[in-house]
Amino acid sequence: MTHPEFNSGNEVxxxxxxxxxxxxEQHIKLPEGSIEKxxxxxxxxxTHPATHxxxxxxxxxxxxxxxxxxxxxxxxxxxxxxxxxRRPLYQITPLTDRLNYCSSPINNMGWHLTCxxxxxxxxxxRVDYLRVIIMExxxxxxxxxxxxxxxxxxxxxxxxxxxxxxxxxxYEIYEEICGSRLTTNIGRIGGFERNFNDIAFQxxxxxxxxxxxxxxxxxxxxTRNRIFMERTIGAxxxxxxxxxxxxxxxxxxRAAGVDYDVRVHSPYSSYEDFEFIVPVGSxxxxxxxxxxxxxxxxxxxxxIKQAMQKLEQFKGTEAEVYxxxxxxxxxxxxxxxxxxxxxxxxxxxxxxxxxDMPKGEVYNSVExxxxxxxxxxxSDGGRTPYRLHFRRPCFIYYQAFEELTxxxxxxxxxxxxxxxxxxxxxxxx
Amino acid sequence: MLNNDYIKQKLTxxxxxxxxxxxxxxxxxxxxxxxxxxxxxxxxxYDDAELKFRFMTDLCGVHFPDNKGKELGVVxxxxxxxxxxxxRFKVFADVSKPxxxxxxxxxxxxxWQERETYDFYGINFIGHPNLKRILNVxxxxxxxxxxEFPLEDQSRVDKDDEMFGRGGTIGFGTEKTDxxxxxxxxxxxxxxxxV
Numbered sequence: 062m063t064h065p066e067f068n069s070g071n072e073v074x075x076x077x078x079x080x081x082x083x084x085x086e087q088h089i090k091l092p093e094g095s096i097e098k099x100x101x102x103x104x105x106x107x108t109h110p111a112t113h114x115x116x117x118x119x120x121x122x123x124x125x126x127x128x129x130x131x132x133x134x135x136x137x138x139x140x141x142x143x144x145x146x147r148r149p150l151y152q153i154t155p156l157t158d159r160l161n162y163c164s165s166p167i168n169n170m171g172w173h174l175t176c177x178x179x180x181x182x183x184x185x186x187r188v189d190y191l192r193v194i195i196m197e198x199x200x201x202x203x204x205x206x207x208x209x210x211x212x213x214x215x216x217x218x219x220x221x222x223x224x225x226x227x228x229x230x231x232y233e234i235y236e237e238i239c240g241s242r243l244t245t246n247i248g249r250i251g252g253f254e255r256n257f258n259d260i261a262f263q264x265x266x267x268x269x270x271x272x273x274x275x276x277x278x279x280x281x282x283x284t285r286n287r288i289f290m291e292r293t294i295g296a297x298x299x300x301x302x303x304x305x306x307x308x309x310x311x312x313x314x315r316a317a318g319v320d321y322d323v324r325v326h327s328p329y330s331s332y333e334d335f336e337f338i339v340p341v342g343s344x345x346x347x348x349x350x351x352x353x354x355x356x357x358x359x360x361x362x363x364x365i366k367q368a369m370q371k372l373e374q375f376k377g378t379e380a381e382v383y384x385x386x387x388x389x390x391x392x393x394x395x396x397x398x399x400x401x402x403x404x405x406x407x408x409x410x411x412x413x414x415x416x417d418m419p420k421g422e423v424y425n426s427v428e429x430x431x432x433x434x435x436x437x438x439x440s441d442g443g444r445t446p447y448r449l450h451f452r453r454p455c456f457i458y459y460q461a462f463e464e465l466t467x468x469x470x471x472x473x474x475x476x477x478x479x480x481x482x483x484x485x486x487x488x489x490x
Numbered sequence: 491m492l493n494n495d496y497i498k499q500k501l502t503x504x505x506x507x508x509x510x511x512x513x514x515x516x517x518x519x520x521x522x523x524x525x526x527x528x529x530x531x532x533x534x535x536y537d538d539a540e541l542k543f544r545f546m547t548d549l550c551g552v553h554f555p556d557n558k559g560k561e562l563g564v565v566x567x568x569x570x571x572x573x574x575x576x577x578r579f580k581v582f583a584d585v586s587k588p589x590x591x592x593x594x595x596x597x598x599x600x601x602w603q604e605r606e607t608y609d610f611y612g613i614n615f616i617g618h619p620n621l622k623r624i625l626n627v628x629x630x631x632x633x634x635x636x637x638e639f640p641l642e643d644q645s646r647v648d649k650d651d652e653m654f655g656r657g658g659t660i661g662f663g664t665e666k667t668d669x670x671x672x673x674x675x676x677x678x679x680x681x682x683x684x685v
Contacts, residue, residue: 134624134625135623135624135625135626135627138625138626140634142610142635143634143635143639143641144641146641147640147641178516179516303598305544305545305571306597306598306599307598307599308545308546308547308597308598308599319571321571326571326574327574421515421516422515422516422520422578423515423516424516424518424547424548424567424576424578426547433547435547435548435567437548437550437565437567439552448552448553450548450550450565452547452548452567456602456603456606457599457602457603459602460598460599460601460602461598489625490625
């Protein structure tokens with residue numbers, strides 16, 4: 062090897078000559094076109110600490126800059142829409158738990174509200190207020206995870222660990238009300254399976270008393286933190302027009318400056334009785350999404366407080382109401398099942414799924430923690446849905462990922478993913 | 491103020507016989523159009539200065555095997571955010587040739603939702619930039635949400651494996667015969683293991 066150009070360090074020349082002379086066949090076999098290719102392909106996921114769920118991003122990188130991305134989803138697809146076509150209504154509630162499992166009570170309530178709309182069930186005011194409490198608790202627990210994960214992905218683990226004990230408190234409240242923590246299966250068509258007990262109310266009060274300080278401290282840690290701001294401001298921005306075109310809803314749309322909130326636009330569960338503010342951002346970047354979620358947690362706390370006050374107006378027997386009087390759809394109390402004929406009949410009919418539904422089509426949506434969670438329900442008058450479609454906000458957000466991250470750095474892709482709050486369970490249904 | 495009657499009137503003025511089956515169940519206006527004009531209807535709803543249905547909430551498929559010639563449907567849920575009015579719009583296609591124009595040119599959100607509809611119902615969206623399966627595996631050669639694929643009958647007996655709760659111990663009333671009861675002679679064995 063005494064060629065003059067070799068000594069001058071011209072490696073490209075060397076590689077080209079190796080290929081020309083066929084030397085590479087004896088030594089290293091490189092894939093076709095791999096020398097000329099100037100970009101790197103990187104698989105982020107399906108199981109990667111940064112995805113926080115099972116989803117794959119195939120990133121095409123130029124150095125550390127993202128040229129293009131392609132997403133693969135469906136790793137935990139469980140065919141809920143198909144399964145639901147053979148189940149009576151109350152057996153579909155556990156399926157909805159597993160959509161956005163960070164805030165399953167909202168999914169459950171959304172499902173019950175859809176059924177109630179189809180069946181024409183009117184719920185008492187007290188039930189509505191109890192539902193507001195549980196939905197807003199779920200929203201806090203979801204936003205709290207999302208925002209602290211944004212912190213984790215930008216290198217600040219402390220906030221995540223700190224707020225985790227308050228998510229634990231929220232889970233304890235769920236546990237008092239329905240007996241389970243993550244996949245709650247909470248409530249029934251027409252109300253709740255049992256009244257909230259005293260311990261539940263005490264714990265809600267404890268949460269309301271203690272959490273504001275924690276939230277304030279959490280915000281102190283991040284909101285004006287120089288490192289955090291530089292990581293999130295301008296990362297993954299989207300304009301209001303594009304966000305609407307992409308079908309964004311919820312905090313991600315509001316961060317882009319559109320004040321669309323299902324709780325205000327089409328109030329359900331007596332949200333019209335409450336006073337609250339819909340926070341909006343302006344740039345739609347990760348920082349705005351973070352701020353909007355923080356403010357929504359404050360609003361949720363205020364909503365829970367208002368609901369607690371409203372509950373005090375119910376006295377005597379009214380304060381014992383926790384479900385609508387609909388024997389066709391609401392399971393009778395167990396002691397009645399053992400002693401009363403009608404209760405036994407209804408119990409049997411409901412459990413065996415022998416209740417015929419009215420024929421009709423209904424679309425109903427609730428403001429899920431991630432955005433508009435819709436249920437499109439076609440009933441042909443049978444005992445199970447003819448067709449049930451879930452409008453899952455995550456699924457709709459994730460297709461914008463390419464547009465959000467084009468030209469950004471690899472580390473931005475990670476933070477955009479967590480600030481969109483992508484939950485694999487909801488995405489894949 | 492935009493209301494259902496007015497939307498209906500505007501649509502019939504514009505499209506005449508081509509839009510039909512107006513319905514207002516549960517307060518939401520719902521109508522059908524011929525599948526050839528689905529983009530014209532969507533564009534009209536989008537562009538019209540009064541209608542302004544510029545937010546696509548949802549797009550999904552549905553299968554009615556008994557509707558001959560109109561087996562497969564695509565259902566669009568549109569929302570006018572300013573006036574806060576929602577409508578539902580459907581088009582139907584023949585199952586042997588389920589071609590429907592894509593709405594991706596108008597709504598970016600339709601991209602994945604149409605892929606999902608293709609994945610489950612096999613509706614071929616003409617002009618879609620990347621029409622391939624999204625939730626199921628690429629190798630799948632059928633469309634699972636169509637009605638010809640019924641879910642497993644819960645009382646079936648041909649699967650008899652202990653690992654998944656069928657078979658094993660008897661006495662819980664589902665294992666033994668076709669109609670799901672225990673054979674008379676086995677009744678004294680309730681709770682014992684099947685050999």
